[in-house]
Amino acid sequence: MASHIVSSYEDELKYIVRRISEMGGQAERMLQQSVTALVKGDASIAQSVIADDVILDASQREVDEKAIMTIGKRQPIALDLREIVGAIRISNDLERIGDLAKNISKRVLAVHRHPQPGQLVRGIEHLSELAIDQLKDVLDAYATRDHERAAAIRESDEQIDAVYTSIFRELLTYMMEDPRNITSCTHLLFSAKNIERIGDHATNIAETVFYIRTGQEMVTERSKGDRSASVTQKSVEQAVEAASE
Amino acid sequence: MASHIVSSYEDELKYIVRRISEMGGQAERMLQQSVTALVKGDASIAQSVIADDVILDASQREVDEKAIMTIGKRQPIALDLREIVGAIRISNDLERIGDLAKNISKRVLAVHRHPQPGQLVRGIEHLSELAIDQLKDVLDAYATRDHERAAAIRESDEQIDAVYTSIFRELLTYMMEDPRNITSCTHLLFSAKNIERIGDHATNIAETVFYIRTGQEMVTERSKGDRSASVTQKSVEQAVEAASE
Numbered sequence: 001m002a003s004h005i006v007s008s009y010e011d012e013l014k015y016i017v018r019r020i021s022e023m024g025g026q027a028e029r030m031l032q033q034s035v036t037a038l039v040k041g042d043a044s045i046a047q048s049v050i051a052d053d054v055i056l057d058a059s060q061r062e063v064d065e066k067a068i069m070t071i072g073k074r075q076p077i078a079l080d081l082r083e084i085v086g087a088i089r090i091s092n093d094l095e096r097i098g099d100l101a102k103n104i105s106k107r108v109l110a111v112h113r114h115p116q117p118g119q120l121v122r123g124i125e126h127l128s129e130l131a132i133d134q135l136k137d138v139l140d141a142y143a144t145r146d147h148e149r150a151a152a153i154r155e156s157d158e159q160i161d162a163v164y165t166s167i168f169r170e171l172l173t174y175m176m177e178d179p180r181n182i183t184s185c186t187h188l189l190f191s192a193k194n195i196e197r198i199g200d201h202a203t204n205i206a207e208t209v210f211y212i213r214t215g216q217e218m219v220t221e222r223s224k225g226d227r228s229a230s231v232t233q234k235s236v237e238q239a240v241e242a243a244s245e
Numbered sequence: 246m247a248s249h250i251v252s253s254y255e256d257e258l259k260y261i262v263r264r265i266s267e268m269g270g271q272a273e274r275m276l277q278q279s280v281t282a283l284v285k286g287d288a289s290i291a292q293s294v295i296a297d298d299v300i301l302d303a304s305q306r307e308v309d310e311k312a313i314m315t316i317g318k319r320q321p322i323a324l325d326l327r328e329i330v331g332a333i334r335i336s337n338d339l340e341r342i343g344d345l346a347k348n349i350s351k352r353v354l355a356v357h358r359h360p361q362p363g364q365l366v367r368g369i370e371h372l373s374e375l376a377i378d379q380l381k382d383v384l385d386a387y388a389t390r391d392h393e394r395a396a397a398i399r400e401s402d403e404q405i406d407a408v409y410t411s412i413f414r415e416l417l418t419y420m421m422e423d424p425r426n427i428t429s430c431t432h433l434l435f436s437a438k439n440i441e442r443i444g445d446h447a448t449n450i451a452e453t454v455f456y457i458r459t460g461q462e463m464v465t466e467r468s469k470g471d472r473s474a475s476v477t478q479k480s481v482e483q484a485v486e487a488a489s490e
Contacts, residue, residue, distance in 0.1 A: 061462060068330050071316045085313055092337070106474035172431060176424040182417055183477065189431065190438070190474075217306060229351035229435075232428065 009074045016066055016087045023059050023094045024139040026052065028132060030101035031198060035128040037108045038191055039121050046105035053102040060095035064088060078215070086212040090142065093201040093208075097135070100194040100201075107187040120174065120188060123167045127195050130160050134202045141206060147213035150206040154218065160199035161227075167192045168228035193228075254319045261311055261332045268304050268339045269384040271297065273377060275346035276443060280373040282353045283436055284366050291350035298347040305340035309333060323460070331457040335387065338446040338453075342380070345439040345446075352432040365419065365433060368412045372440050375405045379447045386451060392458035395451040399463070405444035406472075412437045413473040438473075 030049050037045035067088045070076070076084060134156060141149040171185045171192070207218045275294050282290035312333045315321070321329060379401060386394040416430045416437070452463045 068316075068326065071313075072320055072322060072326055075317055075320055077317060081313065081317055088333075103474060110475045110477050172427055175420060175427045175431075179421040179424065182420045182427070186417060186420075186431075186434065187474070189434075193435070229348060229432070230355045232355050 009070070009076065009080065012066065012070045012074070013080070013083055013087075016063055016070070016084070019059060019063050019066075020087055020090055020094070021139065021143065023056060023063070023091060024135070024142075026056055026059075027094045027097040027101070028135050028139070030056070030098050031128065031132055031135070031195075034101040034104040034108070035125065035195070037105055038111075038188075039125060041108065041111070043109055046108035049105040050102050053098045056095055056098035060091045063091040067091075079212070082212045082215060086208045089208045090205050093204045097198050097201050100198050104191045104194050107191055111184040111187045120167070120170060120185075123163070123170060124188065124192055124195070127160065127163050127167060127192060130163060131195050131198045131202065134160065134199055138202045138205045138209070142209050145209065145213050147210045150209035150213075151218070153206040154203050157199050157203045160196060164192055164196035164199075165228045165231070169231055172231070254315070254321065254325065257311065257315045257319070258325070258328055258332075261308055261315070261329070264304060264308050264311075265332055265335055265339070266384065266388065268301060268308070268336055269380070269387075271301055271304075272339045272342040272346070273380050273384070275301070275343050276373065276377055276380070276440075279346040279349040279353070280370065280440070282350055283356075283433075284370060286353065286356070288354055291353035294350040295347050298343045301340055301343035305336045308336040312336075324457070327457045327460060331453045334453045335450050338449045342443050342446050345443050349436045349439050352436055356429040356432045365412070365415060365430075368408070368415060369433065369437055369440070372405065372408050372412060372437060375408060376440050376443045376447065379405065379444055383447045383450045383454070387454050390454065390458050392455045395454035395458075396463070398451040399448050402444050402448045405441060409437055409441035409444075410473045410476070414476055417476070 030052055033045050034049045036042065037049065067084045071081070071084055074080075134153060137156075138150065138153050140146075141153060168189065171189050174181045175185045210216070210218050275297055278290050279294045281287065282294065312329045316326070316329055319325075379398060382401075383395065383398050385391075386398060413434065416434050419426045420430045455461070455463050
């Protein structure tokens with residue numbers, strides 16, 4: 001194979017990888033800002049996140065097209081092919097992270113006039129810090145193609161799920177204590193769920209890094225730490241009772 | 246190009262398209278059964294949906310691998326390349342529809358002992374019928390590569406969003422009326438949201454069908470009929486007042 005062809009492939013791959021790193025930075029900022037907007041009730045920050053999502057969507061379409069063209073033109077195999085396929089998957093996850101941050105920002109506009117209980121806000125801030133750390137970590141693992149680090153990140157997602165489940169219970173408790181909290185708590189509930197799902201997408205990215213490096217899928221069903229889907233009326237009533245004792 | 250190569254490409258594409266049609270049928274059944282499980286409070290149907298999701302995940306990985314191998318081996322261009330890229334996108338959306346149906350089923354196990362208000366259940370059944378019809382429609386549009394039908398489906402998603410927003414308001418009203426409804430209503434809220442998101446994935450599939458046929462992306466931001474993210478405390482309180490008059 002002529003060396004100029006090899007170098008073209010490498011140039012194309014480098015470009016795609018750089019675009020993904022930019023997308024990663026943008027998704028991280030959008031998450032950070034959407035939570036700041038939620039916590040401060042700042043509608044103008046929320047609006048800027050909503051506007052930024054259009055750019056992230058366009059980046060994803062561009063990476064998609066470039067990657068597909070590269071596969072068609074260069075016929076990469078083995079590691080080279082996995083690099084390109086991995087780029088498509090990762091840009092897809094980053095685009096969805098942006099969507100989730102945008103959705104949190106939309107909720108800010110509905111709740112920002114209602115003061116939130118401090119403890120709840122701290123819970124959501126804590127959850128978002130865990131998600132941002134996880135996203136940073138996984139983007140570093142991608143940048144260094146460190147599949148062992150990627151595998152470790154997947155396990156740390158369980159912590160996010162556990163914190164989310166505890167916020168879920170707490171939000172239900174607040175709603176039961178005072179029905180006037182219900183609307184804003186519902187928006188906080190969806191916001192917390194969005195952050196938990198961002199953790200899932202970061203985990204997907206970790207799995208993709210593992211696949212790029214090893215050619216193997218991490219197929220084993222991960223133990224889901226998010227137990228909120230099985231939180232029952234009784235367990236919440238007990239929590240409410242315990243809280244009012 | 247030798248005809249046996251052409252025929253191999255066509256065989257591979259046919260196989261992928263058949264697998265996607267099977268995945269579509271399975272996703273449709275999973276949605277149908279998860280809502281039946283929710284409405285009837287039937288834990289064993291819910292368990293079978295949860296088990297089926299493993300099969301759908303495996304199908305998606307298989308379609309992904311086959312499609313990538315086909316691109317690498319056959320270097321398709323133009324329509325042929327879009328067919329394969331479209332297959333990857335559609336199997337991804339179908340896999341996510343399965344995930345959302347699984348999540349509804351998990352919630353059944355938490356709420357099935359609590360009788361749900363009849364009106365709410367009917368609302369969710371209605372929402373799921375709209376989503377199932379939309380999914381059937383979009384799978385037909387894919388089978389016939391009918392991009393005009395696909396474009397029309399995208400607009401019908403607004404109806405799903407509008408019904409979801411009305412269920413969202415209604416659920417908040419029930420919670421405010423009686424705090425004992427809060428836990429089960431929260432699970433119903435997430436279930437309704439999952440169905441609304443299934444509508445979004447069906448819409449993505451419609452966009453992919455349009456892309457396969459025309460080579461164009463439908464990039465215009467669709468008007469979002471889901472207004473639930475902006476439902477405020479005041480508007481719900483007014484609804485509660487109106488309901489108790």
